[in-house]
Amino acid sequence: MQKLTFSLKSIRLKPGHITAIKTVIHLVSLSFLALLIFRALSEQLGADPVQGLSQFTGKAALNTLFITLLISPIAKWWKQGALVKVRRVLGLYSFFWALLHLLVYVLLDLNLNWSLLASEIAKRPYLTIGAICWLILFALAITSTQGMQRRLGKRWQQLHYWVYLAVLLAPIHYYWSVKSNITEPALYLIGALILLSFRRKTFRRWLPRFFTQTSTET
Numbered sequence: 001m002q003k004l005t006f007s008l009k010s011i012r013l014k015p016g017h018i019t020a021i022k023t024v025i026h027l028v029s030l031s032f033l034a035l036l037i038f039r040a041l042s043e044q045l046g047a048d049p050v051q052g053l054s055q056f057t058g059k060a061a062l063n064t065l066f067i068t069l070l071i072s073p074i075a076k077w078w079k080q081g082a083l084v085k086v087r088r089v090l091g092l093y094s095f096f097w098a099l100l101h102l103l104v105y106v107l108l109d110l111n112l113n114w115s116l117l118a119s120e121i122a123k124r125p126y127l128t129i130g131a132i133c134w135l136i137l138f139a140l141a142i143t144s145t146q147g148m149q150r151r152l153g154k155r156w157q158q159l160h161y162w163v164y165l166a167v168l169l170a171p172i173h174y175y176w177s178v179k180s181n182i183t184e185p186a187l188y189l190i191g192a193l194i195l196l197s198f199r200r201k202t203f204r205r206w207l208p209r210f211f212t213q214t215s216t217e218t
């Protein structure tokens with residue numbers, strides 16, 4: 001293991017490697033989408049297919065979000081700075097799954113009743129949390145381009161720090177949505193706290209600035 005870590009540190013990732021990693025990310029994500037379509041067409045989504053679709057897409061969004069947040073610690077650990085270039089595509093896939101998850105709920109659960117969606121989100125705290133998380137992922141996805149990064153300047157980084165709130169809200173939404181067997185969502189919650197603990201230094205720098213900015217704005 002020590003040897004493997006050492007050899008990974010001695011390799012310098014080149015643009016070709018990053019392209020290869022991105023290709024694998026596309027292939028794996030599209031395979032999961034194909035699996036979902038196959039299960040839906042062959043009626044293998046369980047007794048309640050709508051719930052099956054909702055759970056598959058929700059879990060896919062959460063897992064992809066976790067993998068996105070794992071990239072920076074891995075890049076630091078293996079001294080592979082170029083690896084952070086794959087975060088964007090992973091983040092976009094997380095939003096893609098979250099979009100499908102919301103569409104399943106709105107189209108198949110609520111029959112496109114948008115006012116019912118608004119009242120459900122207001123009435124059920126687990127949906128309120130899910131909606132806040134969804135909006136954060138949406139904001140990050142639409143501002144993920146280089147053009148937006150240039151246009152927003154310093155504010156871009158501050159906006160993208162909100163991913164830390166999203167990674168905490170997603171497992172809370174999951175935890176709150178289940179009626180029994182909380183083991184898995186509890187493990188996700190612990191996973192989110194571990195991922196956030198890797199960012200201790202960032203929080204120490206960013207949180208005091210965030211609070212001073214908010215208090216001067218009010």
Ligand code: HEM
Nearest residue numbers: 051054055058059061062098105130131133134170174177
């Ligand atoms: C407006 C936004 C959202 C709505 C309306 C929504 C709706 C729902 C609903 C109705 C369920 C319960 C499914 C069931 O019957 O078991 C659920 C579960 C879940 N949602 Fe969401 N959700 C939203 C956002 C999100 C986001 C942004 C994520 C992840 C990033 C997410 C991840 C999950 C997960 C992991 C579950 C549990 C799946 C399981 O039980 O295996 N949701 N959501």
